[in-house]
Amino acid sequence: MRAIKLFAKQRKGAATTEYENLVLRRGVGVEGDIYAIAGNPRQVLLVDTPALAEFGLNPGDLRENLLVDASIDCLASGQVLQIGQTALVRVTFPCDPCAQLNQLQPGLAKRIKGKRGLLGIVVRDGLIHAGDQIQIAPYRFKPLPDNAKGRFTEFVGRIQPGKVVSTAQLLMALGLARSYYRTIPIFLKKAGDRSPFIASLAQTVACSQNICPF
Missing domain, CATH: 1.10.10 (Arc Repressor Mutant, subunit A)
Known part of the structure; x- marks a missing residue:
């Protein structure tokens, strides 16, 4: 499993920007991203290519930070992902679709429920690059409810x-x-x-x- 594309959103209402690399800060998130806030469980959003293909979407449409080249359905809350050489991200819970997605396609927010991606928080600093491998680390946190x-x-x-x-x-x-x-x-x-x-x-x-x- 690899992070084939990286994105960040710098301000509310702006489109996501694609980057070749991103800096992940422990407890904060993606450096420069609008959701880089201490204590925020939505610091990182992972979306997989199967979801984009199923709904006819383009990379970045779901405002993801990492686009993953394989299904992330097997991942669960509490698992820790190592991205690249050092960065670690704790999976928190699935990302609920928002009404803004209906601007991409009418009714998309309802249809994509359960496939919008997974959220996480950064638990170890690291510089990540497009193409970096994502591995499940040998650590585990208590899972969080998905509702x-x-x-x-x-x-x-x-x-x-x-x-x-x-x-x-x-x-x-x-x-x-x-x-x-x-x-x-x-x-x-x-x-x-x-x-x-x-x-x-x-x-x-x-x-x-x-x-x-x-």
Whole structure:
């Protein structure tokens, strides 16, 4: 399996640019890319050529960082990929299609669900080149849920009591789009007020959305 093409997107609304090499920074992502943010589980997007062929797409259309020359269906959350000589990327979860894909083809966002690619975070620095081999490294992290509610439950369980988390921070940590702003309070409500922490987090989220009743 090889990364046959490399891309990065420098600003919102811009097209991806193809590069011969990219610098991956641990905990940050692709140097110069719009998603190079510490704590963001969407730092790197891998897409495979079978997906492009199936939907009649061109390299870069799915805004991938790495286009892989073989199916990535065998990869799973928690696995670590070595790309080139030193870079390591932890697979986090599948990339959910967004409505913008419908600009490429009507209805594409719905049809490509489950085949949009895999997201990951950089766990070791490295310079990668187009054509570099991708290997499964002998390391393994705990897999993350592939759905928003599952990731919310897992993440909230790790927040220390007294820690304040804004909605924006929560969405970034969960790898969710801003369209989920109104969904987070629903998750909190379903979680119940079993502890002062849950109640406090619910109040923080409500206030950050300017719907604070207090």
